[in-house]
Amino acid sequence: MTQLVTVDEMQQIEAYTMEESGLSTAVLTERAAMATLNVLAAGRFDLSKVLVLAGLGGNGADGVALARLLHQAKIPVTLQFVGNVNRASQAVKNQLKAANACGVPRAEKSDFKEPSLIIDAIFGIGLNKDLPDGLQKMLKAANHIDNTVVALDMPTGIDADSGEVRGAALKAKATIAFGYPKAGCQRGQGKKMAGRVITQNIGLITADDFAFSIQ
Numbered sequence: 230m231t232q233l234v235t236v237d238e239m240q241q242i243e244a245y246t247m248e249e250s251g252l253s254t255a256v257l258t259e260r261a262a263m264a265t266l267n268v269l270a271a272g273r274f275d276l277s278k279v280l281v282l283a284g285l286g287g288n289g290a291d292g293v294a295l296a297r298l299l300h301q302a303k304i305p306v307t308l309q310f311v312g313n314v315n316r317a318s319q320a321v322k323n324q325l326k327a328a329n330a331c332g333v334p335r336a337e338k339s340d341f342k343e344p345s346l347i348i349d350a351i352f353g354i355g356l357n358k359d360l361p362d363g364l365q366k367m368l369k370a371a372n373h374i375d376n377t378v379v380a381l382d383m384p385t386g387i388d389a390d391s392g393e394v395r396g397a398a399l400k401a402k403a404t405i406a407f408g409y410p411k412a413g414c415q416r417g418q419g420k421k422m423a424g425r426v427i428t429q430n431i432g433l434i435t436a437d438d439f440a441f442s443i444q
């Protein structure tokens with residue numbers, strides 16, 4: 230089985246990669262978005278109308294980068310932020326600059342029945358408390374609609390360590406795990422909510438003597 234990681238371990242591996250190699254967050258984000266594009270383009274998903282739901286942290290940055298790559302590949306895509314983009318991380322702002330430069334369409338609100346595929350880039354391994362009430366309502370409503378969701382790294386609302394639901398979670402058909410699958414995708418509700426976990430190499434560097442806690 231593929232090696233599972235905890236959030237703490239994933240953050241250590243990311244930090245080690247950047248310190249040892251000098252690779253920036255932007256490079257890893259681009260790799261994550263490219264890896265996702267490759268999975269999506271392999272033919273298993275209907276790409277006729279893609280909606281990317283992006284949060285304001287690292288997971289959102291992956292989503293914004295993916296929206297740009299989809300748009301540049303002439304795949305119909307719309308980018309929608311969940312949360313106030315003025316409060317977004319610098320990584321998201323940088324990605325948004327690139328997305329705007331190539332004209333990625335934006336939406337403020339969407340009918341979740343319309344897209345052929347929804348990309349969940351709202352929260353990843355940074356989730357550390359219950360989701361805000363408004364977002365819980367939105368995700369619960371989305372789960373009642375028959376649509377296909379692909380989650381980036383983690384399904385939003387699932388704790389990446391325990392697999393517990395933090396108020397609500399968006400049910401995915403597949404989850405694309407960057408570098409390593411997270412323990413929360415195999416535990417508790419996380420196993421059901423993540424769907425099929427597809428692990429993708431994004432060029433992380435793991436020390437030879439790194440001691441994984443999950444055997």
Ligand SMILES: NC(=O)C1=CN([C@@H]2O[C@H](COP(=O)(O)OP(=O)(O)OC[C@H]3O[C@@H](n4cnc5c(N)ncnc54)[C@H](O)[C@@H]3O)[C@@H](O)[C@H]2O)[C@@H](O)CC1
Pocket residue numbers: 243254257258261284285286287288289291351352353354355356357358359360361381382383395407431
């Ligand atoms: N750091 C890196 O080098 C990489 C990060 N990547 C992506 O970045 C993700 C992690 O990014 P972040 O650490 O920024 O975390 P997230 O993007 O998961 O969350 C963003 C921030 O939201 C806040 N938050 C947590 N729970 C919340 C809640 N319930 N309500 C409101 N705010 C809440 C936290 O401050 C958290 O840092 C990964 O899952 C992956 O998708 C990948 O691009 C690969 C490289």
Ligand SMILES: [K+]
Pocket residue numbers: 288349350351352353380381382383384385
């Ligand atoms: K996500």
